[in-house]
Amino acid sequence: MTAHFPDPMVRYRTPGLAxxxxxxxxxxxxxxxxxxxxxxxxxxxxxxxxxxxxPSQQGEPILGLVITRANGTTxxxxxxxxxxxxxxxxxxHGDEPAGAEALLVLAQELAGGLLxxxxxxxxxxxxxxxxxxxxxxxTSATASGVDMAKDHLTLSTPEARAIATLxxxxxPILVLDAREFQAAGALTEQFGAVQSxxxxxxYATAANVPEFLSKAAxxxxxxxxxxxxxxxxxxxxxYFEPVAGAGRDRVAGGSVLPExxxxxxxxxxxxxxxVASRGVGLGREHIQRRVHTLVTAISSALRSTAERSSNLDQxxxxxxxxxxxxxxxxxxxxQAVPTPAQRDIELLDAQSGxxxxxxxxxxSPLKLRTTxxxxxxxxxxxxxxxxxxxxxLKLLGVQVMRxxxxxxxxxxxxxxxxTSATxxxxxxxxxxxxxxxPVGSYYVPLNQPLAxxxxxxxxxxxxxxxxxxxxxxxxxxxxxxxxxxxxxFEESN
Numbered sequence: 001m002t003a004h005f006p007d008p009m010v011r012y013r014t015p016g017l018a019x020x021x022x023x024x025x026x027x028x029x030x031x032x033x034x035x036x037x038x039x040x041x042x043x044x045x046x047x048x049x050x051x052x053x054x055p056s057q058q059g060e061p062i063l064g065l066v067i068t069r070a071n072g073t074t075x076x077x078x079x080x081x082x083x084x085x086x087x088x089x090x091x092x093h094g095d096e097p098a099g100a101e102a103l104l105v106l107a108q109e110l111a112g113g114l115l116x117x118x119x120x121x122x123x124x125x126x127x128x129x130x131x132x133x134x135x136x137x138x139t140s141a142t143a144s145g146v147d148m149a150k151d152h153l154t155l156s157t158p159e160a161r162a163i164a165t166l167x168x169x170x171x172p173i174l175v176l177d178a179r180e181f182q183a184a185g186a187l188t189e190q191f192g193a194v195q196s197x198x199x200x201x202x203y204a205t206a207a208n209v210p211e212f213l214s215k216a217a218x219x220x221x222x223x224x225x226x227x228x229x230x231x232x233x234x235x236x237x238x239y240f241e242p243v244a245g246a247g248r249d250r251v252a253g254g255s256v257l258p259e260x261x262x263x264x265x266x267x268x269x270x271x272x273x274x275v276a277s278r279g280v281g282l283g284r285e286h287i288q289r290r291v292h293t294l295v296t297a298i299s300s301a302l303r304s305t306a307e308r309s310s311n312l313d314q315x316x317x318x319x320x321x322x323x324x325x326x327x328x329x330x331x332x333x334x335q336a337v338p339t340p341a342q343r344d345i346e347l348l349d350a351q352s353g354x355x356x357x358x359x360x361x362x363x364s365p366l367k368l369r370t371t372x373x374x375x376x377x378x379x380x381x382x383x384x385x386x387x388x389x390x391x392x393l394k395l396l397g398v399q400v401m402r403x404x405x406x407x408x409x410x411x412x413x414x415x416x417x418x419t420s421a422t423x424x425x426x427x428x429x430x431x432x433x434x435x436x437x438p439v440g441s442y443y444v445p446l447n448q449p450l451a452x453x454x455x456x457x458x459x460x461x462x463x464x465x466x467x468x469x470x471x472x473x474x475x476x477x478x479x480x481x482x483x484x485x486x487x488x489f490e491e492s493n
Contacts, residue, residue, distance in 0.1 A: 004196065004348060004355075005278075008232070008292040014104045016097065017287065024097040024284075025104065027060050027132045033104050034065045034128070037111045046119055048111055049073035053127065053162040057143035060132035062162050067110045068123040075169040078123045084309050085123040086302060087172035089163065089261060092149040092179070094134020094141075098279050098287060099178030102294035103128035106302075115299065121306040125170055131159055149179075150257075152264040153457055154469040155392045163261065167268065168397040173312045174221075175265035175272050176301050178294050180279030181241070184350070190242040193347035196355060198293045199229055200276045202239035202254035204266025205365035207336040208452040210319045217271045220308050221301055225275070228300040234293050239276060240345060240362065249358075251345065253365040256338060258456040259464040267453040268397065269319050271312075273301065320449035327447035328378040328484065334459045335372035338363035372461060374430070377446060377480035380458045381411060384440040386477050389466055390492055393457065398450045401443045401489035409485045411435045414460050414475040425461045425468035428475060435479060443481070443489060 015033065016025030025033070038050035051064035066073040070081035078085050088106065090099030103126050109115040110124055118124075129135055133143040142148050142157050151160035167175065184194045203217035229236045239254040254274065258264055265272030277293040278286070305312065341364040344357050382389055382400075390400050411433065418427040437443075444454050460467040460475045472478060 004353065005198070005286045005289050007288045010292060012101070012105050012288060012291050012295070014101050016101050017291065022284070024135075025101060027129065027135065030100065030104065030129055031061060031063055034063055034107065037107055038065060040111070042111060044116065045069045046111060046116060047073050051166070053166055054158055056131070056133045056159060057157070058133045058136070060136070062127070062130065062132060062159060064125055064127045064166060065107055066123070066125050067107065067119065069119045070123060075171070078170060081123060083121055083123050084173040084305055084312050085125060085170050086174045086176065086305050087167060087170065088124065088126045088176050088178065088298060089130055090127065090178040091129040091135055092131050092177065092261070094131050094137060094139050095280060096140070096180035097135065098180055098277050098290040098294055100128040100135070101287070102178055102291045102298065105291065105295055106298060115302060118302055118306045121309050122302065124302070125166065125172065127163065127166070130163060149261070150259045152261045153259045153464055154466065154471055155395055161395055164395045167265070168395060173270055173316060174301060174305050175261060175270050176298060177261050177274045178298065179274055179276040180290065181239075181276040182280040183278050183282055185281060186242040186244070187347070188350050191347055191358060192350050193356065194350050195278050196235060196346045196348045197237050198234040198278055198289065199236040199297055200239040201225060201236060201297070202262065202274050202365070204263050204272035205254060205256050205368070206258040206263035206266055206456065207256065207333040207368060207370070208455060209263070209266035210269070210323065212315050212319055213266055213269070213271060216312065216315050217273060220311070221271060221273055221304050224304055225297050225300040228296055229293070232292070232296050234296060235346070237345065238366070239274065243363065250361040250363070252363040253338060256336060256365045256368060257464040258453070264453065267450070267456060269316050269323070269449050323449055323451050324447045326376055327445065327451065328376065330376050331373045332376040332455050333370050333373050334455070334462055336368040336370050338365045339367045339369050340364070375482070377412070377482055378484050379443055379445040379481045380454065381409065381435070381437060381479045381481055382442040382444065383477040384438060384442070386442060386472065389472055390442055392471065393444065393454065394492065396450065396453055398454050399445060399448045400492045401445065402492040403437050403439055403441045403443060403487055404490045405488040406439050407437050407485070407487045408434050409437055409481055409487065410483045412480040412482055414478070416460070416475050425463050425465065426475060428460050430480070432482070437487060442492060443485065443487070
């Protein structure tokens with residue numbers, strides 16, 4: 001296998017990549033590395049700031065770094081620069097260390113290296129280690145056992161809430177998640193082979209992600225990124241993984257649920273993207289190549305953002321206006337599934353190491369098939385006791401209004417008729433009626449840019465929504481408002 005994955009010509013140097021080192025960069029070393037960059041005298045008008053995003057569940061600091069040539073490092077200063085902001089995120093899973101090492105390299109290159117000229121056209125925020133507790137123990141989950149990579153809609157962990165707050169405040173146009181995928185595992189069991197690719201790539205593929213964002217993600221990010229990786233002789237493909245129990249001829253693409261940072265970002269009018277290097281289960285094996293893969297891919301994404309900065313701003317403005325205008329009109333997708341397709345995947349035989357091609361069925365997320373759709377409401381009503389729901393929506397950046405005077409509105413209430421095949425989201429039917437709206441209850445309007453994110457959270461049969469994840473305990477706590485309400489509202493505190 002070593003011949004198939006040779007070390008790159010370049011050699012990266014971080015604390016965790018030092019010669020003779022057994023452990024990867026510790027959180028204390030990571031803090032020192034970022035702190036040195038933040039406190040150094042930068043040239044060419046570059047500014048840096050170390051961000052303390054909050055403690056992990058075990059009290060470890062979750063740290064970020066702003067690198068910019070704006071007049072300041074606050075969200076308002078970056079917004080006033082009229083340059084798009086990129087958020088780079090790594091090590092949501094503690095057993096995926098290459099992403100953190102790669103972002104430490106990129107922080108240094110942006111703050112005084114070869115990538116620094118890009119700051120004339122973009123701002124960058126980095127979070128090299130989103131899950132410091134998992135990194136400490138070498139496990140994927142957070143200390144509470146929750147997979148934070150699937151927690152970006154329900155926000156049950158402080159780690160996911162820290163990333164949501166950062167995203168809400170800095171409004172990045174690109175959110176790139178640096179990950180690692182399993183080199184063998186289920187792939188070996190299913191195909192008798194191991195992964196031959198260096199990188200697997202995927203953009204946001206959740207239901208209701210605006211078409212223009214998907215087109216921008218594919219043409220402006222995926223295609224040049226794949227070309228950059230190919231230039232470095234780093235094999236790459238669309239993200240795929242075996243389907244449990246499906247036999248040896250079927251794989252699935254990346255998840256289409258709105259719970260990942262990639263898909264949630266797409267519903268926040270940003271390009272959501274994941275770059276995963278081959279790595280889980282390899283320990284320190286091929287670590288320089290794994291880091292090189294991520295540095296190459298992410299550098300391409302930074303260049304793409306700089307080159308397309310004005311186009312991206314136009315796309316975001318159009319998408320925001322279009323989403324606002326859709327309130328009370330047309331259809332909204334509640335559930336969608338990947339489309340069955342066929343494709344070839346490249347693997348390495350587990351015994352001989354010889355390359356081979358497998359023709360497989362592919363659950364393709366690149367084109368979704370709608371299974372449940374219904375008329376798009378004007379907004380959602382939430383019961384006064386739904387404070388927990390409102391807090392999460394506001395962390396996501398969704399506007400929520402509080403009812404200031406009682407009234408009555410025309411709504412579709414939900415009646416639960418059963419449970420889904422997974423036993424999570426309920427089956428419901430709609431019942432049109434006038435409902436009394438008391439003071440202190442809430443209204444979530446859909447004439448706002450993040451309307452599609454509110455839909456993903458609040459439709460009861462949304463597969464990763466707040467009913468399915470038990471944030472909302474009963475379908476009676478939410479209703480769909482079908483006409484513009486004549487009520488008095490105030491901003492929710």
